[in-house]
Structure formats: structure tokens, C-alpha cells
Amino acid sequence: SPTSPKSPGSSSEKCGVLNVTKITENGKRVRKNWTSSWTVLDGSTLLFAKGQGGGSSWFGGSQSKPEFTVDLKGGSVDWAPKEKSSKKNVLELKIRHGTELLLWSETDSVVNEWLKALQDSISAYACE
């Protein structure tokens, strides 16, 4: 569809620092590796950029690229169930191909804003 469901400056454009870890890839559990990432939401695309000091194991050993991009279309996001993390205010993001990520910030309001922005993006692009 050529229509753009969101106008510039809408809540599906957002950026900031989040702690992120993959927990499932291709339906299989992977080891947690919490990493601070510069995170950019642009439409239905969510990009994580490795910050300074990011280790070689960022997003799993073989991932050598400085960025990791996911497409939110068809995904879902909500508060992570308690058994997924001992931290408070953790979001669980499920995307295509059986990939699940956890997103977390120490700051409650930051996580709340990301939940809203991610939900808005997912619902805006639901029918494409």
C-alpha cells in the first residue's frame, strides 16, 4: 500500500537508550546478553545500534554488524511476564521468525513511552 499510516513526528518515531537482549531466535531460547543500545523506531522498523563499549558478543557471537534491525509488522509487545526477568519494567517484544527480545530501562517512564510507541507502530502497520 502506498499510504503512510503515520505522519512525521508521530509516536512511531522515537529514539533513546534501552537495554536489550534477545531471548529467543528461530523459536529457540538463546542466552541472555543484556546490552545497552541506542534504539531507533522509524515507522515499523526498530534499529538497535551498538554503543561505545559494546562487546564482541553483542546480539550473539556471530553478529559482527554494529546494528541490528527488526521489522515490527505482525509483532507484539507487552510487559514481560515475571519469569522472563527479575528486573521490573521489562518489555517483551515478539517479532517474526520466532524472535523474542526483552527491552528494559531503569527509568519507568522511558519504558512506558517505548511500550506506547511500539504498540502504536505495530497497530499502525498491522494491515500492510
Ligand code: I3S
Ligand atoms: O533469565 P536468567 O538467565 O536468569 O537471566 C540472567 C542471566 O542472563 C545473567 O547472566 P549470567 O547467567 O551470564 O550471569 C544476567 O546477568 C541477568 O541480568 C539475567 O537476569 P535478569 O533477571 O536480569 O533479566
